[in-house]
Amino acid sequence: DTEVTQTPKHLVMGMTNKKSLKCEQHMGHRAMYWYKQKAKKPPELMFVYSYEKLSINESVPSRFSPECPNSSLLNLHLHALQPEDSALYLCASSPGLAGGRRYNEQFFGPGTRLTVL
Amino acid sequence: ELKVEQNPLFLSMQEGKNYTIYCNYSTTSDRLYWYRQDPGKSLESLFVLLSNGAVKQEGRLMASLDTKARLSTLHITAAVHDLSATYFCAVVGSRAGNMLTFGGGTRLMVKP
Numbered sequence: 001d002t003e004v005t006q007t008p009k010h011l012v013m014g015m016t017n018k019k020s021l022k023c024e025q026h027m028g029h030r031a032m033y034w035y036k037q038k039a040k041k042p043p044e045l046m047f048v049y050s051y052e053k054l055s056i057n058e059s060v061p062s063r064f065s066p067e068c069p070n071s072s073l074l075n076l077h078l079h080a081l082q083p084e085d086s087a088l089y090l091c092a093s094s095p096g097l098a099g100g101r102r103y104n105e106q107f108f109g110p111g112t113r114l115t116v117l
Numbered sequence: 118e119l120k121v122e123q124n125p126l127f128l129s130m131q132e133g134k135n136y137t138i139y140c141n142y143s144t145t146s147d148r149l150y151w152y153r154q155d156p157g158k159s160l161e162s163l164f165v166l167l168s169n170g171a172v173k174q175e176g177r178l179m180a181s182l183d184t185k186a187r188l189s190t191l192h193i194t195a196a197v198h199d200l201s202a203t204y205f206c207a208v209v210g211s212r213a214g215n216m217l218t219f220g221g222g223t224r225l226m227v228k229p
Contacts, residue, residue: 042205042219043160058215090159101167104209105150106217108160 003027004109007092010089012115015081021090023074030096032074033106034066037088049074051096081116088113119144119210123220133195138223140206140225142190149189150207150217151180160205164191196227 004025005065013019021031031050035043048056049068057066063085074091089104120143130136140149148167152160164173166182166189173180177200179192189206203224208224 040203040222040224042222045216048216063195088157101148102165103205104217105162106207107162108152110159113157 004091004107005036006089006109006112008112009110010113010115012117013078013081013117015083017081018077018079020078021089021091023077023109025074025107025109026072027091027093027107028095029093029107030070030071031094031104032068033092033094034064034074034076035090035092036085037090037111043090046099047076048051078114083116086114086116095102119146119208121208121218121220123204123206123223125223127224127226128219129140129226129228130193130196135195136193137203138191138193139223140191140207140208140220142187142189142218144148144210145184145187146208146210147184148209150184151189151191152205152207154203154222155203156203161220163204191223193225196225198227198229201225205217 007022033048034046036046037043038116045058046060047066051095053070067075088111091113094104094106121177122141125137151164153163154160164180171182171186177194182189203222206220210218
């Protein structure tokens with residue numbers, strides 16, 4: 001399996017809802033990432049998990065809560081979002097140290113298109 | 118802080134023409150990635166450049182890296198409509214966590 005999968009593909013939620021985004025990879029990668037991408041902009045890094053531990057939080061508001069249950073799974077829990085949080089949320093993974101010189105080559109999932117009403 | 122600049126940000130070109138997209142970055146790095154993104158889709162890895170002087174080619178696209186000049190180029194040869202997309206370069210900085218810093222993207226439109 002050489003891909004990163006994300007569910008759902010699309011999500012519409014109200015500002016009082018709680019929802020979760022899911023990301024999965026079975027490439028044995030040890031680093032996983034969440035990005036947020038607004039239209040016509042580059043992806044913005046939100047969180048990095050390295051060997052299942054949160055290593056980077058780019059000052060993301062607490063209404064976004066990441067979770068890494070195991071080395072293949074990454075979740076992003078959403079609560080009390082704002083309309084400006086509407087964006088494409090991308091998950092990525094990279095090999096980590098076992099990947100040699102390509103240890104930080106990131107492979108992206110198809111994304112979840114989130115709309116907050 | 119690592120900054121990555123791409124230019125142009127928007128490029129409209131005729132089929133059959135050649136053009137180059139530039140990616141400049143501000144601090145030392147020896148690894149750079151090029152990605153393609155179609156509208157509403159995810160990022161597809163195009164090239165991985167891991168050393169000074171690296172040159173990679175795939176079809177009508179060729180990427181190169183000059184770490185001394187802190188510059189990468191993505192050259193398009195005899196453009197076709199299917200190449201229309203947004204192209205991002207991304208550079209690994211010195212900060213821990215395998216972080217990529219993305220350029221602003223170049224939106225390419227190839228007209229028949």
